[in-house]
Amino acid sequence: MLVDTTRCTNGCTACVDACRGENGLPAATWPTDPQWIRKVELREKKTGRAHSLPMMCQHCAHPPCVDVCPTGASFKRADGIVLVDRHTCIGCRYCMMACPYKARSFVHENLTGQKPDVPRGKGSVEACTLCVHRIDRGAQPACVEACGTAGFAALVFGDLNDPSSEIARRVRERATSQVRADLRLDTAVRYQGL
């Protein structure tokens, strides 16, 4: 996933709203509410330069959440997507302690109105799945689609390993950065314009 922060607008929450609708998440009202994607507003301390960008699971190539999970419920698919197996997650929250991006949420209460494609479970941990249920049938993640529909097209999704893909081309042409690159987790979400 590529995030072009120069196209991302302060105040726009199209990606967040789409994620919530697609995955059946409640509105982010309380500190216990899950947030698989959030808009982050940044201001550089020295220069005052402002950025607005979405933050979600960075789908690291070396994910700390997968390393620390005692049961192997946190896992990385062959294509690099980091997921939680709801059947083997025991709700220890060690992955939440280990994630440097605060990308994961714990389901604190009983659930109603779940989406058939996105099963969730009280007492287990969850995070952005890159809309795995959509991309497995060839569609784009809901946030990417919504950003395009809103006219910003700040999000690009694709296969970084396919040199002919749009995302590979854009990453090749313009410098990108990884959040907390110092941790060397090799994130699959790249940011431009930071």
Added chain:
Amino acid sequence: MAKLALREIEGRSRGYWTLFGAVTALIAAGLVAAWQMETEGHIITGMNNQIVWGAPHVFAVFLIVAASGALNVASIASVFGERYYKPLAPLSGWLAIALLIGGLAVLSLDLGRPERLIVAMTHYNFKSVFAWNMFLYTGFFAVVALYLWTLLDRAGFGYVKPAGLATFVWRLVLTTGTGSIFGFLIAREAYASAVLAPTFVALSFSYGLAVYLVALITVCAGSGRALGEAVLGRLARLLGWFIVAALYFVMVLHLTNLYVAKQTGVERFLLLEGGVYTSAFWIGQVGLGSALPLVLVWHPGLRTSRAAVLAAALLVILGGLAQMYVTIIGAQAYPLDLFPGFDIRSSFYDGVINPYAPSLPEVLLGVSGLAIAAWVTLIGVKFLRLVPESASEEALAAQAGSGA
């Protein structure tokens, strides 16, 4: 003088049953709290997506660390060959088991899905420190049980030394593993330090001996057994050195963090500006939990007084809980530094100090861990020969001299 006999306590006094009833009630309250958390979810706790480990972890980690340290007296007797302490060793081993049961019970009941504990026992990710710890904990039970057998059954007497040594090594590895749960977390600035592992080992020495002293003094007072002033004085002095060792490692941990430029923010928070966490550190951990007990155990006139040593031990326990509060919750209260050099804000509380107020159910669950440890200890001293008939200086010295 003949061999000093170990004897069960009668356990029929009003005091015994009052204590037994009180801890049973606390366990019941903890179980009700756990049931509520299970049925309604963690929404009824003060934990949230920012503070993901709360009060139950404070108690659980304290108990697990103390479990390792409770073996101090046994290690001194069996590994370092101090025969003087041999009659005091069985209580040490039993307490270790009791404390670990208490800690693991709280840890398990605080899981989001405690009914899936069987999953944790059948699915292992061997890269996870948590998974290693599951083996370390279960192995600890086995090794300490074996060690107790060598202490209590004539058939096992010949194996005391190797069993004691195995237990000693295992407890050090276990506490290193517990410290590593935090030490390997690169995400949080207060952690990600190799110093945390030896720090936890040092903490275990003082927490464990403090719990042991509380148990020994209570059992001797309750059953009318002698507890010599010199015996108490020796153990109290030892507690003092353990407190100093723990303080040393805590100091090294904070100083090394202060040396690393990117971690000065979290140190400033914990040590100066963190409100409840700063108070818990300076007043709870350093003042009440270390300095005051040091005065009590090192003052020549006080360290032989049961009341003073009991107070010192209880203060070390209080300080230990304060320390765990700072280490576990304070570290989460401080925001993650996602974008160094930037001010950050979001709907997910990025960039802000995360508030936390433990709710009654989670505190009850945590306290019930202490109660479980006490309950197992009370059962143990009533039905097993864990405590000598007399812990007077003369009896212990004579026993050491007799070669029994």
